[in-house]
Every structure is written in structure tokens, then in C-alpha cells.
Amino acid sequence: MTVLDEIGQEKQQISQRLVRLDMERAKLSDELNELEIAERALRRFGGKAVAAGKRMKGRPANAAPAADGRRRARRRQRDTSLSLGDASLRAVRAHGGEGASANEALDYLTRKFGVTVRPNHLGMALQRHRRAGRLENRDQRWYLPPSAKSKRPRRHALPQ
DSSP: OOHHHHHHHHHHHHHHHHHHHHHHHHHHHHHHHHHHHHHHHHHHTTOOOOOTTOOOTTOOSOOOOOTTSOOOOSSOOOOOOOOHHHHHHHHHHHTGGGOBOHHHHHHHIIIIIOOOOOHHHHHHHHHHHHHHTSOEEETTEEEOOHHHHHSOOOOOOOOO
């Protein structure tokens, strides 16, 4: 074998190693990006950061995206076109005559509509209804006023 052939073979082997290293670098870069995204999400939503090397029990070690590159949704939220204001009225109405505490209304929204609502947002919606006369607050419980129990809210009726 000539020196030129040996140089050509060595060059080809080095090229192949470079390609493998580039593929591994890209894979590690993707994993690093996913970890950074997860870290930002944990910080944003108030979860406690898990120290490196420690893993929560019951969690799989492989958190790679699906084979086609798309991520799978962990949990589907129900699509609802109902506003928080309307949903909060329904929550109070569902508790009937005994009224509903804010926590009971929050639980109802999560259970019935599958939405996660921040407590301060629910409180603001309930207070707006109170100011508009659609709800009353007595003893830390929310009630429909006596006038609202007898008639259902009308949807924009057209004059005739």
C-alpha cells in the first residue's frame, strides 16, 4: 500500500469520527435544551428544583421526545369556551341553598371543567359578580341572591 492510500484511509476514518461526534454533539445539545426548558418551567410554576443526580420515584429516566420529534402532551386540558365569570356562577349555583366557599368553587371548577384557576383570579371573578348584584357573600360563603334564584339569566333578548 502506498503512502497516499494510507493517508486517504486515515482521512476517511477521521471524517467518519467527526460525523459521529457531530451527531452526538447535536443529541447532547437537544438534551441540554430540554433540561433548560424543564428548569424554567419548574421555576415559573413554583416547583422545587430537584438536585442533579436525584430523581423522583416513579419517574422514568428517559424523557426524550417522541420519535417523530414532536412532544407528547402530558395531560390534556378540556377545551372550554366558558369564561371564568360564567364558570364561577355555575359553581355557586351547583352548591344550591347552602352556598359555596371559595375553595369549594375552586374544587368544582377543577372537577367539572378540568381547568386550573388561580385562587386570586377566582376571587376577582366572584367579587365582580358581587358588585354587579349576581352574588352575595355571607359568612365567607357565596350565595345567589333571592332574585337570581327565581329567574334564569337572560341572553341578550332582541326587542320585538
